[in-house]
Amino acid sequence: MNVAKVIVDVPSFAIDQTFDYEIPDRFTHVLTPGMRVIVPFGPRKIMGFVVEITDTSSFNKLKPIEEVLDLVPVLTKELLDLGKWLAHRTLSLSIVALQVMLPQVLKSKYKKEINRLSGEVLSDELEDLFQGRDVIPFEEFEASALNYQHLKKAVDAGEVQIDYIVKSKITKKFETFVYPKKEIHLLEEALHDLSQSARKQRAIIEFFIENPQEIKQKSLLQTIGTTTSTVKALIDKGLLDTYQKETYRNPYNDDAIERTDPLPLKPEQQQAIEPILASIENNEHEVILVHGVTGSGKTEIYLQAIQEVIKKGKEAIVLVPEISLTPQMVKRFKGRFGRNVAVMHSALSAGEKFDEWRKIQRKEVQVVVGARSAIFSPFENLGIIIIDEEHETSYKQEDQPRYHARDVAIKRGMDQNFPVVLGSATPTLESYARAAKGVYKLATLTKRTNDKPLPEVITVDMRSELHAGNRTMFSRLLMEKIRDCIAKGEQIVLLLNRRGYSTFIMCRDCGHVKECPHCDIALTYHKNSHLLKCHYCSYEEAVPNVCPECSSDLIRYFGTGTQRVEESLTQLIPEARVIRMDVDTTRRKGAHEKLLREFSEHKADILLGTQMIAKGLDFENVTLVGVLTADSMLHLPDFRSSEKTFQLLTQVSGRAGRHDLPGEVIVQTYTPDHYSIELASEYNFEDFYKKEMAMRRAFRYPPYYYLALITITHENHVQVVQATQQFVQQLLMKVGPETIILGPTPSPIPRIKDRYRYQCMIKYKHEPELRTFIQEVTNNFKEQIQKHDLQVIVDMQPYQMM
């Protein structure tokens, strides 16, 4: 058993296979599959994953493995298999499929770190930098005031060493602890012997005579007001010693979260939980779709199901959309399961994420709550996976590997025999259709737990507002309701679809719209900087004074960014206190939470925001929800736009009247007769489902047909058109007669970052060999891809049609 099959970290289709390496004697009893290694590859040394260990190879002379990076495998057997499946399903590289399952920290291959080589006291500046640690990430040096010369001197003197790292020692956080090496009476003796001038040394000894336990070096130095050199001097005298202790970063203060007990379930909840409990009990895979109106207590069902799983000694993964992974949500899970919960959230620092991940790896927790990538949590005894708000498109990764977390969940559930629960007030047509066919079990919750009706929805036709002479973006009814609400001391949530979607500038004389010179989409006007910016490539330019086409000076800003809405709102209702929540105001870490906290503490009357305010929020005092432009999403080039509009309206309406006060919703629209707006205002999911299914059938879209989207990009326009044409022709020769291939057509955004983009859409019902076909055709373009920078992007489950 001295041959390791390794998947190396070279992201290229030409290299997408395992390579054999010899396992040197010193690693024979160390190495297992799932570990990362460093191997020679051509002239370089690179990282790779060991996926298999065998004793034969069809090659004669194998190069030896250089180094082993993990002593505990970072990927379990199940995850290695899952990676294989994932690469195949999404047609992505094996290395990419394996990397996606690991926290960022374990992927960073080009990191540098500074290793301390000398036990001697270094310069004050360096000591400050190391703060008692032996290794520090290079970034800390870069962020410090220290210059390269200073560092180089230390390197030349052999005091420290810079390592170019594939290793990830930086990942663990160590702290130095100091403890007395001698008994108290010996310390007292030593104190006696110490010279009176060694004041700081004396202070430290006195401290340990009083408190003869270990203490963090940092706190000790702070208490005494000295530096490590004093400690060092006492270590040299044999009085003290230090050691490094690993500590976790804990972003959540678990102890401050109040514990909750399970609530007695309402009859509908009881009915919904039964099939879940049965599946847990019998170790049987089952997908259960919990279709429950907003506020019907789905989360309580999840909590009690997990309770059962924990009781059986098993583990649970709960996925929630990134944006609703708020402290409110975390609190509900930590409130029930305390320290038994890890949280995987993209707002955590890389180190914090790694710490959470290791709690899972070391089986220190049984529950993880996290966004999409938490689906790869390395649990080995899973008992349930729950996907909350299963309709959220953020569960689909829009980058290699282009996977959907729901598919991964069901794959794991099927292989390991446990239930997968999908929950939503507005399930996707795909999931609901499967439930209707009996592939999934359906559990329905029609009532809110507070036994109140869902808030009434009033639709306002904005065209008649315009005719009546109201040119603002607020209907008269909405203004009146907002004023009432504020007068009563109640709160309001105002939704504006999509940031900057229509904040373009347009010439009123000739209709010219300023577009990005690289991407063919309208530039967005940013008021703060008075610049026009492209949201795809970050191109920016100054706002022109006259129209570049016709020289008219009647240039106007169109549309309604959140910032403009905020301005006109405060003009119309000066007394309103507004919190604006959009990409701009939430960019800073923690800003999102802070704004929500302020709103919940009633420091504002109105929460104004984009999609990010529509989900999961639960504020007692919110009685009015206003939707400013219900139809802006209906005009996107996307066959799911009606479905998305229906979902968004339903979700945001659900924010009102969740507690004692009744709620009300005002929906402003230019197309009040559109079925998704009409049916959402009646909370009529059933009819929406039927209507939309009929459309999907007529236009051959999912769930009646499967889709695959192939996008080909290149800097040369002619070349990309030709390549896409050839691609379509070659593929057509392979697929069955029922399969439809549309295109080539320019992508909805025909150029991004100076690359032209063409696409073809494959619609199919039964095409078991499709993946192989696509791979074969792609192979025919190998040379153009490798030598001429042609790019072929395959998405086997497209959600973004861009």
Ligand SMILES: Nc1ncnc2c1ncn2[C@@H]1O[C@H](COP(=O)(O)OP(=O)(O)OP(=O)(O)O)[C@@H](O)[C@H]1O
């Ligand atoms: N059995 C119960 N008895 C009393 N109150 C309950 C019960 N179950 C849940 N609740 C309460 O009802 C409220 C709404 O529940 P929850 O937030 O779980 O609903 P939800 O279906 O997840 O809503 P949404 O889809 O809007 O997020 C919460 O405040 C919750 O504490």
Ligand SMILES: [Zn+2]
């Ligand atoms: Zn013009």
Ligand SMILES: [Zn+2]
């Ligand atoms: Zn651009």
